[in-house]
Amino acid sequence: MFYENSAWKKHKSCGTSSLLPMTPKNPQQWLQVVGHAGSFHVGDYGTLLKRFCEGERQCYLKLMEDTLRPFVPAYYGVVQRDEQDYNMMDNLLTHFNTPAIMDCKMGSRTYQEEELLMAQERPQPRKDMYEKMVTVDPEAPTDQERAQQAVLKTRYMQWRETLSSTATLGFRIEGFRKANEECHTNFKRTKSREQVTEALGNFVESNTHIVWGYLRRLKQLRQELETSNFFKTHEVVGSSLLFVHDWNGRTGIWMIDFGKTVALPAPLTLDHRTPWVEGNREDGYLWGLDNLIDILANMLPLT
Numbered sequence: 223m224f225y226e227n228s229a230w231k232k233h234k235s236c237g238t239s240s241l242l243p244m245t246p247k248n249p250q251q252w253l254q255v256v257g258h259a260g261s262f263h264v265g266d267y268g269t270l271l272k273r274f275c276e277g278e279r280q281c282y283l284k285l286m287e288d289t290l291r292p293f294v295p296a297y298y299g300v301v302q303r304d305e306q307d308y309n310m311m312d313n314l315l316t317h318f319n320t321p322a323i324m325d326c327k328m329g330s331r332t333y334q335e336e337e338l339l340m341a342q343e344r345p346q347p348r349k350d351m352y353e354k355m356v357t358v359d360p361e362a363p364t365d366q367e368r369a370q371q372a373v374l375k376t377r378y379m380q381w382r383e384t385l386s387s388t389a390t391l392g393f394r395i396e397g398f399r400k401a402n403e404e405c406h407t408n409f410k411r412t413k414s415r416e417q418v419t420e421a422l423g424n425f426v427e428s429n430t431h432i433v434w435g436y437l438r439r440l441k442q443l444r445q446e447l448e449t450s451n452f453f454k455t456h457e458v459v460g461s462s463l464l465f466v467h468d469w470n471g472r473t474g475i476w477m478i479d480f481g482k483t484v485a486l487p488a489p490l491t492l493d494h495r496t497p498w499v500e501g502n503r504e505d506g507y508l509w510g511l512d513n514l515i516d517i518l519a520n521m522l523p524l525t
């Protein structure tokens with residue numbers, strides 16, 4: 223059942239003149255690299271259904287009208303399956319053959335300012351996050367956290383940021399899956415430029431053609447981000463870049479995950495490079511992209 227999807231309705235009524243991708247109904251390939259389990263279903267006609275989030279819907283609606291549109295999955299509205307609502311979008315893997323996929327979480331901050339305020343006003347320490355923390359580093363909790371066997375989410379997120387490259391480079395590798403099905407998700411401590419370069423080299427299997435493809439796309443993305451009205455007026459937190467390549471040498475990068483992207487109160491705008499201090503809402507997204515571009519460029523042989 224479709225709630226809100228003018229593109230889909232046109233598709234249904236126009237027969238073959240489709241606004242959805244010209245992709246056969248089945249079978250669809252899809253693989254999730256990281257992120258919450260159980261949030262996705264593969265849809266028909268090369269689409270993907272992600273568990274509904276109103277904030278994300280708002281972002282996709284605006285992005286479909288923004289210059290960033292070529293850099294995000296096409297959005298088709300809200301659909302219902304088994305009484306659960308989903309945002310319906312393009313499955314970005316559709317046009318690749320046995321793709322390699324990587325998820326990089328962008329920005330120098332992975333929680334919203336609003337989450338910080340909530341944690342200050344109504345602290346809700348979490349035992350699951352304490353458990354995740356001590357699994358990686360038994361020394362990380364403070365005495366108080368140890369006594370509670372729980373940590374605040376914002377504290378956990380900040381700890382993850384400083385342990386990885388988020389705080390120092392403005393992005394982090396969340397995980398990747400290579401074409402040979404090897405999965406790598408153990409990047410919580412991948413922090414230095416050298417460690418990040420090594421991980422990226424493993425993902426692209428030292429293929430300079432692939433690196434060139436990614437670099438070109440990232441530079442185009444940066445150019446669009448610098449002028450996008452959507453980007454200027456939103457705090458973009460917890461969003462990822464999804465890298466996809468295959469043995470044909472095809473490469474693609476798209477912005478995904480706008481569940482924690484929020485519109486700023488007018489007339490506030492962000493440059494996404496100024497360091498964050500509480501209240502300025504800066505997210506470090508472009509600073510991270512600058513660093514990512516620089517690291518990839520340095521992986522190419524000198525010409």
Ligand SMILES: Nc1ncnc2c1ncn2[C@@H]1O[C@H](COP(=O)(O)OP(=O)(O)OP(=O)(O)O)[C@@H](O)[C@H]1O
Pocket residue numbers: 253254255256257258259261270295311312313314315323324325460462464478479480481
């Ligand atoms: N449009 C898409 N096409 C193909 N794969 C996708 C798409 N959107 C998401 N994915 C896959 O699902 C994974 C998780 O996506 P996403 O970040 O949107 O989920 P999430 O549950 O919100 O994540 P998080 O835990 O960071 O909040 C991505 O790493 C990617 O592998």
Ligand SMILES: O=P(O)(O)O[C@@H]1[C@H](O)[C@H](O)[C@@H](OP(=O)(O)O)[C@H](OP(=O)(O)O)[C@H]1O
Pocket residue numbers: 332354375379382460481482
């Ligand atoms: O990668 P990890 O170490 O497993 O930690 C998770 C990760 O930071 C997710 O981005 C976050 O979801 P959001 O970005 O949606 O906040 C999730 O919070 P959650 O447990 O509250 O869903 C964390 O548990």
